[in-house]
Amino acid sequence: MRYRVEHVYCAAPDGACNYSGRTLMKMISITLNGERRDIPDGSTVTGILALAGAGQQPVAVVVNEQIVRPADRETSLLKENDQVDVLVFAGGG
Amino acid sequence: MDSLQLGTYEFSSRLILGTGKFSSTRAMLDAVRASGTGLVTVALRRFNREQAEDDLFGPLSEIGGITLMPNTSGAATAREAVRAAHISRELSGSPFVKVEIHPNPHHLMPDPIETWEACRILASEGFLVMPYIPADPVLAKRLEDVGCTSVMPLGSAIGSGQGLSTAGMLKIIIRDSSIPVIVDAGLRSPSEACAAMEMGCAAVLVNSAIAVANDPTAMASAFAEAVQAGRRAKRAGVMPRSGTAVATSPLTSFLGTAP
Numbered sequence: 001m002r003y004r005v006e007h008v009y010c011a012a013p014d015g016a017c018n019y020s021g022r023t024l025m026k027m028i029s030i031t032l033n034g035e036r037r038d039i040p041d042g043s044t045v046t047g048i049l050a051l052a053g054a055g056q057q058p059v060a061v062v063v064n065e066q067i068v069r070p071a072d073r074e075t076s077l078l079k080e081n082d083q084v085d086v087l088v089f090a091g092g093g
Numbered sequence: 094m095d096s097l098q099l100g101t102y103e104f105s106s107r108l109i110l111g112t113g114k115f116s117s118t119r120a121m122l123d124a125v126r127a128s129g130t131g132l133v134t135v136a137l138r139r140f141n142r143e144q145a146e147d148d149l150f151g152p153l154s155e156i157g158g159i160t161l162m163p164n165t166s167g168a169a170t171a172r173e174a175v176r177a178a179h180i181s182r183e184l185s186g187s188p189f190v191k192v193e194i195h196p197n198p199h200h201l202m203p204d205p206i207e208t209w210e211a212c213r214i215l216a217s218e219g220f221l222v223m224p225y226i227p228a229d230p231v232l233a234k235r236l237e238d239v240g241c242t243s244v245m246p247l248g249s250a251i252g253s254g255q256g257l258s259t260a261g262m263l264k265i266i267i268r269d270s271s272i273p274v275i276v277d278a279g280l281r282s283p284s285e286a287c288a289a290m291e292m293g294c295a296a297v298l299v300n301s302a303i304a305v306a307n308d309p310t311a312m313a314s315a316f317a318e319a320v321q322a323g324r325r326a327k328r329a330g331v332m333p334r335s336g337t338a339v340a341t342s343p344l345t346s347f348l349g350t351a352p
Binding site: 033034052053054057058059060062065067069085086087088089090091092093 | 111180
């Protein structure tokens with residue numbers, strides 16, 4: 001299992017946070033458009049689209065050859081070794 | 094109105110435009126507008142944030158009145174083509190699919206066996222299936238039998254500009270088909286598009302000839318006019334060929350001749 005050190009700071013003006021400091025974030029490895037990427041465990045398809053820079057425009061998303069519709073992306077959790085493809089329309093004849 | 098009927102869709106233009114090879118998205122959009130087309134092809138590709146301008150969905154949506162026909166380019170098998178069609182429909186919302194399966198990048202000839210299998214599956218699923226095929230009358234009929242909306246035989250190899258090198262076979266396909274026949278690929282000039290329409294094609298699909306012209310917008314307009322002229326000529330009735338001369342002026346009662 002891989003972990004990444006994440007720095008977490010309390011931003012509340014009165015300091016009313018439960019935690020401020022360093023934490024270990026569990027990471028998983030996926031393939032995004034053919035490239036291996038380490039992402040935080042618990043990431044959703046929506047989160048990955050933002051990571052890929054495709055959060056704004058219409059795209060098709062395929063995870064392990066299954067189409068993930070827009071309505072399901074917020075709740076679709078990714079897991080270790082998932083194959084994710086984000087697709088758009090390019091010019092073609 | 095002499096519209097192009099494809100499934101439940103009607104198009105006033107009989108020119109279908111491909112969107113590849115243009116120097117820029119702006120040039121492509123200008124050509125689409127100038128062509129008057131209502132149906133354009135696009136290709137499914139992985140998103141690349143470094144080349145976000147390649148994403149044509151948004152720009153084409155802005156034109157209005159444009160229906161997308163995603164192709165399955167890149168697929169080498171029926172299975173891959175069916176998968177691409179499913180993903181494309183999710184993105185486009187369009188029932189059209191141009192089935193395009195050419196496993197060899199050197200000649201880009203369509204694989205008739207994989208094409209037939211993909212068309213059979215997609216037509217049964219309710220797609221409006223428009224296969225790019227070799228100019229083969231037997232295959233065209235078999236594709237009609239499995240429910241294709243049209244057949245799109247090649248005039249010549251993709252991007253070759255060799256025109257209607259398959260004219261003889263195209264005429265047979267047109268004669269025997271009960272579904273629209275659309276010449277796809279190989280057209281180089283508006284005169285060839287006109288000839289295809291005079292021959293009886295329901296429409297033509299043009300990409301390279303417009304995209305690589307010095308002035309794509311002007312060429313799109315020229316193709317649009319040629320397609321209209323060819324269609325009108327076909328409906329007007331092109332005169333038959335004659336093996337001998339047939340005079341257009343009286344050959345009798347000329348000056349100084351016997352009555």
